[in-house]
Amino acid sequence: xxxxxxxxxxxGGTGKTTSAVNITASLTKKGRSVLAIDTDPQRNLFSIIxxxxxxxxxxxxxxxxxxVGIREVIQQYNGYHLIPTSDNQNDLNTSIExxxxxKDSLNEIQDDYDxxxxxxxxxxxxxxxxSIYASNYILSPCxxxxxxxxxxxxxxxxxxxxxxxxxxxxxxxxxVFFTQYNLASKRQSLLNRNMLENFRRMSxxxxxxxxxxxxPKNVDINGALAQHKNIFQYKExxxxxxxxxQLTGEILAFVNMGGE
Ligand SMILES: Nc1ncnc2c1ncn2[C@@H]1O[C@H](COP(=O)(O)OP(=O)(O)OP(=O)(O)O)[C@@H](O)[C@H]1O
Ligand SMILES: [Mg+2]
Numbered sequence: 001x002x003x004x005x006x007x008x009x010x011x012g013g014t015g016k017t018t019s020a021v022n023i024t025a026s027l028t029k030k031g032r033s034v035l036a037i038d039t040d041p042q043r044n045l046f047s048i049i050x051x052x053x054x055x056x057x058x059x060x061x062x063x064x065x066x067x068v069g070i071r072e073v074i075q076q077y078n079g080y081h082l083i084p085t086s087d088n089q090n091d092l093n094t095s096i097e098x099x100x101x102x103k104d105s106l107n108e109i110q111d112d113y114d115x116x117x118x119x120x121x122x123x124x125x126x127x128x129x130x131s132i133y134a135s136n137y138i139l140s141p142c143x144x145x146x147x148x149x150x151x152x153x154x155x156x157x158x159x160x161x162x163x164x165x166x167x168x169x170x171x172x173x174x175x176v177f178f179t180q181y182n183l184a185s186k187r188q189s190l191l192n193r194n195m196l197e198n199f200r201r202m203s204x205x206x207x208x209x210x211x212x213x214x215x216p217k218n219v220d221i222n223g224a225l226a227q228h229k230n231i232f233q234y235k236e237x238x239x240x241x242x243x244x245x246q247l248t249g250e251i252l253a254f255v256n257m258g259g260e
Pocket of ligand 1 (some may be wrong): 012013018044179215216217219221222225240
């Protein structure tokens with residue numbers, strides 16, 4: 001049965017899509033079968049994984065409106081299996097009637113993939129809720145800042161809520177990792193150390209996993225993005241590639257799929 005993972009932080013620009021791309025690539029390199037789903041109308045996931053993609057119909061909006069079955073919206077590109085999103089936010093506004101459509105559809109293909117990875121926008125829309133509702137885990141890329149810690153705590157209040165637990169009894173937990181991680185100046189590193197301690201303390205209080213691997217801030221990410229490549233295609237020996245590979249091992253252990 002596939003493990004469903006949403007990538008979500010309620011703060012923009014934290015590295016969700018970059019992480020979705022590179023974790024998908026790293027899982028694939030490790031021999032895991034992955035279905036990656038784009039829910040963000042900006043279509044950033046597709047612009048990197050599938051840069052020359054043109055087949056945007058049918059897409060996620062048709063799936064959540066139940067116009068088509070899930071097998072009809074899965075596209076293959078360069079060996080990746082993907083569900084494209086609509087570029088029109090209005091098409092993606094789910095309502096209470098189709099809130100369960102994503103989860104129900106994923107249940108239909110539960111033996112087809114090891115992992116389903118869903119990239120989300122930072123907004124708490126109905127679609128985000130329905131993707132969290134369909135998930136067993138949430139991965140939250142974060143910077144070492146108060147704003148990101150607040151975003152994680154908001155998320156924890158949602159998933160620790162008894163009604164959410166009743167609604168999604170298959171939900172197992174939240175994992176947080178740092179991206180764009182930078183220990184530049186001495187002053188910053190002192191601030192960083194205090195913030196890191198806050199994250200550690202809150203992970204114990206609220207019960208989220210804090211991964212040991214952090215993704216460094218590195219220009220290779222921008223180089224890779226500019227060429228619409230994942231970091232392994234762009235520069236296999238980049239410190240960011242090594243970090244994403246190591247993080248993926250930790251993620252596999254977190255979701256009880258063995259790790260390395
Ligand atoms: N490890 C990194 N090193 C340097 N820059 C990075 C790194 N990760 C992400 N970035 C930069 O941060 C920007 C935002 O990243 P990304 O699009 O992955 O964030 P996001 O959380 O998906 O944003 P949104 O909330 O808009 O969906 C990227 O365009 C890139 O320039
Ligand atoms: Mg994004």
